[in-house]
Amino acid sequence: MDWGLKNRLSKTISPKTGKTVMLAVDHGYFQGPTTGLKNPKEDLPKLLPYADSLFITRGILRNCIDANTNVPIFLRVSGGPSILGELSNEDITTSMKEALRLNSVGVGMSVFVGAKNEDRTISNLGRLVNEAEDVGMPVLAITAVGKDMVRDARYLGLASRICAEMGAHIVKTYYCEKDFDKVVEGCPVPIVIAGGKKIPEKDALQMASNAIRDGAVGVDMGRNIFQSDNPIGMIKAINAIVHKNVSVKEAFDIYKNEK
Ligand code: R5P
Numbered sequence: 001m002d003w004g005l006k007n008r009l010s011k012t013i014s015p016k017t018g019k020t021v022m023l024a025v026d027h028g029y030f031q032g033p034t035t036g037l038k039n040p041k042e043d044l045p046k047l048l049p050y051a052d053s054l055f056i057t058r059g060i061l062r063n064c065i066d067a068n069t070n071v072p073i074f075l076r077v078s079g080g081p082s083i084l085g086e087l088s089n090e091d092i093t094t095s096m097k098e099a100l101r102l103n104s105v106g107v108g109m110s111v112f113v114g115a116k117n118e119d120r121t122i123s124n125l126g127r128l129v130n131e132a133e134d135v136g137m138p139v140l141a142i143t144a145v146g147k148d149m150v151r152d153a154r155y156l157g158l159a160s161r162i163c164a165e166m167g168a169h170i171v172k173t174y175y176c177e178k179d180f181d182k183v184v185e186g187c188p189v190p191i192v193i194a195g196g197k198k199i200p201e202k203d204a205l206q207m208a209s210n211a212i213r214d215g216a217v218g219v220d221m222g223r224n225i226f227q228s229d230n231p232i233g234m235i236k237a238i239n240a241i242v243h244k245n246v247s248v249k250e251a252f253d254i255y256k257n258e259k
Pocket of ligand 1: 024027055142195196220221223224
């Protein structure tokens with residue numbers, strides 16, 4: 001792996017623990033003002049000290065995040081449809097030059113395996129990796145799951161492997177109770193999990209813990225952090241699971257004690 005790419009990756013995946021807590025706040029790119037993220041300028045700064053990187057669009061980055069921040073930036077570079085349209089109809093919306101200008105440590109896009117535009121999103125990923133390799137930029141591929149797709153190990157394993165085959169350096173997918181270790185096994189690059197819809201805090205901590213146990217290198221989590229009644233407690237608890245391997249009970253105490 002080229003030095004620049006390796007160095008950028010090390011800003012997200014801790015060389016000390018081999019793990020990462022990415023804070024996902026890109027939801028507005030198709031959902032608009034999302035609960036917990038309605039005012040990113042106010043909602044986000046308090047969470048940044050506990051994140052290894054921030055997964056964000058350029059618009060919210062420029063307008064809502066202080067440029068003096070130390071948090072490494074992972075830039076969402078795909079988009080197109082809103083929540084009202086055909087979600088798989090995505091293209092690359094942000095250039096590699098822009099990612100470099102914003103001092104990003106990585107770029108991320110969604111692929112929609114099994115959906116209407118799967119072929120276009122997969123070839124977009126291939127093209128993004130070509131551009132990224134030229135400048136040493138890690139690519140995170142996100143296995144977006146369409147309305148009709150089952151989130152089981154077979155589907156998630158298929159989608160994750162395809163992302164790795166296209167050259168993604170990290171894959172973000174969902175956790176599944178059964179055989180998640182097989183999803184990890186079939187994907188030769190590091191996997192992080194998305195949190196998905198808001199669930200009770202203890203369940204979200206359990207999911208993160210299970211994912212780490214099964215081989216994920218961390219999380220790229222959003223709603224289960226910023227929609228919690230205690231977002232700081234929650235990100236601290238997730239951080240302790242990911243980097244310190246604490247038990248779910250200990251992590252839940254961290255979440256509660258922050259209140
Ligand atoms: C989808 O909107 C984005 O890729 C999110 O970054 C991803 O789903 C992670 O966020 P959450 O944990 O809220 O699912």
